[in-house]
Amino acid sequence: MKKILFILLCIFCINTSAYDSFGISVRNLKHYGFGFCLQQSYVDKKDKSTALSYDLYVFQKGSMKFAAMGEPKNEEQVAKIIQSYVSQFMSNPQGKVTTKLNLRIFVQDCMQLYESKEYQDEIERIVKKYCKDCK
Numbered sequence: 001m002k003k004i005l006f007i008l009l010c011i012f013c014i015n016t017s018a019y020d021s022f023g024i025s026v027r028n029l030k031h032y033g034f035g036f037c038l039q040q041s042y043v044d045k046k047d048k049s050t051a052l053s054y055d056l057y058v059f060q061k062g063s064m065k066f067a068a069m070g071e072p073k074n075e076e077q078v079a080k081i082i083q084s085y086v087s088q089f090m091s092n093p094q095g096k097v098t099t100k101l102n103l104r105i106f107v108q109d110c111m112q113l114y115e116s117k118e119y120q121d122e123i124e125r126i127v128k129k130y131c132k133d134c135k
Contacts, residue, residue, distance in 0.1 A: 021131070021133055022127060022131070025127045025131050026120075026123050026124055026127050028063045028064070029063065029064075029078065029082060029123045029126060029127060030114060030119070030120070030123050031059070031063040032060050032063040032064050032079070032082060033082045033083075033085070033086050033113070033114070033119070033123070034110055034113070034114045035056050035059040035060040035063060036056075036060060036082065036083055036086050037086045037089075037090065037106075037109070037110035037113055037114075038056055038106070038107065038110055039053065039056040039057075039060070040086070040087065040090065041090070041106030041107070041109070041110065042106060042107075064078070064079060074130045077130065078126055078130050081126060082123075082126070085119070085122055086113065089113050089119070090109060090113075096109060
């Protein structure tokens with residue numbers, strides 16, 4: 001009886017990890033894109049030595065590493081795809097959030113991106129394509 005319970009527990013753990021690896025990879029890549037969006041919006045291109053730029057850099061690198069994309073080559077490809085998607089989203093004039101004085105509120109734009117179904121679908125597509133261990 002103990003052996004049967006142990007085998008069932010092992011099967012459950014294997015199935016749980018398979019699902020979790022996909023979900024975790026999706027979450028981490030969404031975080032990577034959100035960090036990239038904030039970096040593109042708020043970090044001065046000339047002065048990259050600010051605390052915010054360093055924090056976002058660490059956040060992005062950690063998100064990509066924990067997404068478990070495998071080879072560094074895959075990480076570079078995935079990063080470029082996400083950066084392109086985020087840049088395209090941010091250049092779309094329809095989704096821009098502004099104040100009454102017509103000042104753009106970038107963090108809300110980035111949150112709209114993060115919460116959008118299209119972004120979720122794109123990240124899931126990327127994980128399915130590049131993460132061989134994710135099910």
